[in-house]
Amino acid sequence: MSSTDAATDVNAQAGSLWSKAPYPVLIADAHGAIVLVNEAAAALLPKACPGARMSDAVPEWLATAHTALRVPHQGDGSAIRSGPVDDRIFEGHPTVEDGGTVLWWLVDATDHLLAQEALRRERERTAFLGKASNLLLSSLNVDRCTHVTAQMAAEHLADAALVVAPARGDRLPLVTCLRGGAPVTSTPTVDPESVPGLAEALQGFPPVATRWVEPSTVPEWVLPEGFGQAGSIVVTPLPGYGVPAGALILLRRAGSAGFTPEEEVFARLFAARAGAAMAAARLYADQSAITDVLMRELLPPALHQVSGVDFAGGYRPSEDHERIGGDFYDVHPAITEGAPSLVVLGDVCGKGLEAAVLTGKIRNTLHALLPLADDHQRMLRLLNMALLNSHHTRFATLVLASAVREGSSVRMRVTSAGHPAPLIVRATGEVQEADTRGTLIGAMPDVHAETAELFLAPGETCVLYTDGFTEARGGPMGDALFGEERLRRVLSECAGLPAESIVERVQMVAAQWLGKGRHDDMAIVVVSAPRTHHLSAVNGRTRGRFTA
């Protein structure tokens, strides 16, 4: 024990205290020779004993740090170094004396560093989940949600990811994404049963756990093109709102690390968010598809010439989106040649979905009553009976107009049921009101109406409109009514114009009057006797017997 004695000689009292210190302590002189090693340090570094050289006895990082400290201006006297000792990480805290002797405190930092690393990973994952949620919830588009899910999973969880949607028949909608690549959509005809756990995951309920899959058992279609050999595969369900949203398959290449339990939990957290977003998007898509189907039936038809009578229509819905109004129009061509076509234009009381439903009901009922189209009054009485309801007094006002070509003019019968009477624009520019009035439909036990007969010479027009035009507020001061007088003036200037031009002209003037103001629905239908020349050469009986 002569070496220990020599150390005691250097500083006997201090040495005995150092030797008992709980942390490894090592003193080495300016030449790199070890002067003192306490018990803890000796246990940690078995080769270190007084007199030994640092470069022989301690790990390289510590020896290098010591050398650096001896050369002035090269090392920072107080900086902490760290490096591995066996399988742990130590920090070396140096205290430099004037003579160049350095006292090294060695502190085991393994757990601290592990905790720091875990915190960093956790922060990274939280940030990733936050980003995933933002991306997923910012869109209610199913395709986009699926693509984002596949892309993010491939980027952060695996080398490649597959999002599998519930099967459609015997086809399985897939979105595949390789790390760094773009998502690819396909719908191969494959059996979900061929991947262990996939069929269960696709059922969504009851929730099933993430499944490890033996790579050699998976079928070809699971491996994306150019992926190579799979090392590990995990199948995670994408839970929806009680409905299956799909499943997520994560793939790692052969040779790369498998999934740790932590990563598996994390994959499920991600899957829960992605599944919720995809289910919400799918529900939304279903709803908007239903709305589309219903709305298609409610949209006004495109109008054109029917049996030698010109029809044109225009509809400008209220911009107040919560208050979709109930203006509507239809043209029903005559069933038999030479019989009149029936035009219906109406306005349903109230707004929104209820008004839309009543509109649909009226249009359907009138369609069914078409065989009675000759008798407007009877049609209105039957419609009133069909709509009369003890729960509400929601009503409709409408105009029925039958129009048939007679020679070069058009004979019309118009009947108002509580609606502003149609206006007739003569070739001279004179505007007349059709002499018809009647009661509104759907709220009173008895209805009555008077029908007016009128003739349109070529170039003359009958205008059916809803009060969305006349009640429009706007003008220079922003609050004046458009009014019937102004409408008559505009129409008077339209004398002789084709039907479509009149619709456009009236809509344009009303739009200018409104400016940016709020307005109700505005619907207009124009029935015109075209300016034509009779073609005697084709006998006046077949299609195209008039020139426009």
Place this chain on the structure above:
Amino acid sequence: MSTLPSSHLRLTAIDTETTVRIELRGDLDYDNADVLLEAVTDKLTAHPRLRDLHLGCAGLGAVDSTGLSILLMIRRRTDAAHVCLHLEDRTPALDRLLTITGSMEYLTALPADAAARESAGAKELRADTEE
């Protein structure tokens, strides 16, 4: 006398045993027509001996289709309760709306049983006022 609150429609009601008069001020439209229906329904249930319901329309602003629908519903309710509905001091705009929609006669006519009551003479009327 009570004032029923509403954002755009103000109702002022004066009640006696057999008559109720409600003054309407403001718009009778999609946003607040239901306030009037509620008020009238309450009066009809609160006064079982009600004979006449007067709606004072002088202060009425815009009346839209929902407002008219509510007037039709009120007429239906007053008929069922054997109460005469009187639309009084109608504005030209309201008259125009009732004329175009053909609802003037329906809303302003006396119900069949009330007409019979009036023609039955002053005797019964006197009996009413004595109560």
